[in-house]
Amino acid sequence: MLEHGGKLTQAARRYGIAVENWLDLSTGINPHGWPVPALPNEVWRRLPEDNDGLLDAARACYGASHLLAVSGSQAAIQVLPTLRADCLVGMLHPTYSEHAHAWAKQHRVAALNAAGIETTLDELDVLLLCNPNNPSGERFAPDTLLTWRQELAARGGWLVVDEAFIDAEPQLSIARHTGAEGLIVLRSLGKFFGLAGARVGFVAAWPALLAQMQEALGPWAINGPARAIARLALQDSVWQQHTRERLQGDSARLAALLTRHGLAPAGGSSLFQWIRTDRAAGLHEVLARQGILTRLFDAPASLRFGLPGAEGEWNRLEIALGKLA
Numbered sequence: 001m002l003e004h005g006g007k008l009t010q011a012a013r014r015y016g017i018a019v020e021n022w023l024d025l026s027t028g029i030n031p032h033g034w035p036v037p038a039l040p041n042e043v044w045r046r047l048p049e050d051n052d053g054l055l056d057a058a059r060a061c062y063g064a065s066h067l068l069a070v071s072g073s074q075a076a077i078q079v080l081p082t083l084r085a086d087c088l089v090g091m092l093h094p095t096y097s098e099h100a101h102a103w104a105k106q107h108r109v110a111a112l113n114a115a116g117i118e119t120t121l122d123e124l125d126v127l128l129l130c131n132p133n134n135p136s137g138e139r140f141a142p143d144t145l146l147t148w149r150q151e152l153a154a155r156g157g158w159l160v161v162d163e164a165f166i167d168a169e170p171q172l173s174i175a176r177h178t179g180a181e182g183l184i185v186l187r188s189l190g191k192f193f194g195l196a197g198a199r200v201g202f203v204a205a206w207p208a209l210l211a212q213m214q215e216a217l218g219p220w221a222i223n224g225p226a227r228a229i230a231r232l233a234l235q236d237s238v239w240q241q242h243t244r245e246r247l248q249g250d251s252a253r254l255a256a257l258l259t260r261h262g263l264a265p266a267g268g269s270s271l272f273q274w275i276r277t278d279r280a281a282g283l284h285e286v287l288a289r290q291g292i293l294t295r296l297f298d299a300p301a302s303l304r305f306g307l308p309g310a311e312g313e314w315n316r317l318e319i320a321l322g323k324l325a
């Protein structure tokens, strides 16, 4: 199992600080997630059905015609590599580590940097990018991605774009261009909507690939309550618009706060900021001893900060950063 943010009970044990006293900035989950209502009893009692409106809501929200709902984009990340014969897959390093972990089980994985993609593309069978990238925040323009998709698809290759952190910047998304062979887009309700615990995500791709994935995942891949909540959240365009503005403001505020304390971000998204520093391990430790959990990366040495929520949390972070110097 790989390291991930959000392991609060582990941190509580290690530092002797009760779970409820932590400020958890170790994930990129929106601290002001979509407000989940109580659900009708039959949602719990009945088996989930495909025609419950979830896919229509996702199609309208993402502008994609062909979608499969999955139990978090993690489910798709694990299945995708099983749908190709041995091949060469290029992806950035660092990026969300589950991708390399899943592909390396039966394929060759090449670590790329963003500047090297263009020159390496003709050697690759699959190019996999997170847009924006987690944790480095690199972004890829839709036109560039669509050109790469065309080159790959012409020889049976795939472009896989993980858009888990794109919801606050919908103009970057290429979900609406899916449907033809060679382009696979992953979306998640875990980050922007703050519904990571519900485990809902989507794959947008061409129908034959979605049918293969559905076959691999089997029936009732998402539970009924999660489907009901996801549908309502995807239909709530007023909340989404408000949240885009809020997250962009909060992300800029976090970048400014870190910069004021000598930790200027090397990159980020609407939901996190990424700091590259040789002091990463030491800073992580000092903050953790004050009950503030960040996400530490070894290579390259770096720290990722998620967004504080309530004003008291911003103050707490500011005070802790002030003691770092």
Ligand SMILES: Cc1ncc(COP(=O)(O)O)c(C=O)c1O
Residues within 6 Å of the ligand: 071, 072, 073, 074, 075, 096, 130, 134, 162, 164, 165, 187, 188, 189, 190, 196, 199, 200, 201
């Ligand atoms: C870039 C990226 N993609 C996908 C995921 C998986 O998200 P989920 O399975 O909750 O949809 C994560 C989780 O951290 C992520 O950072």
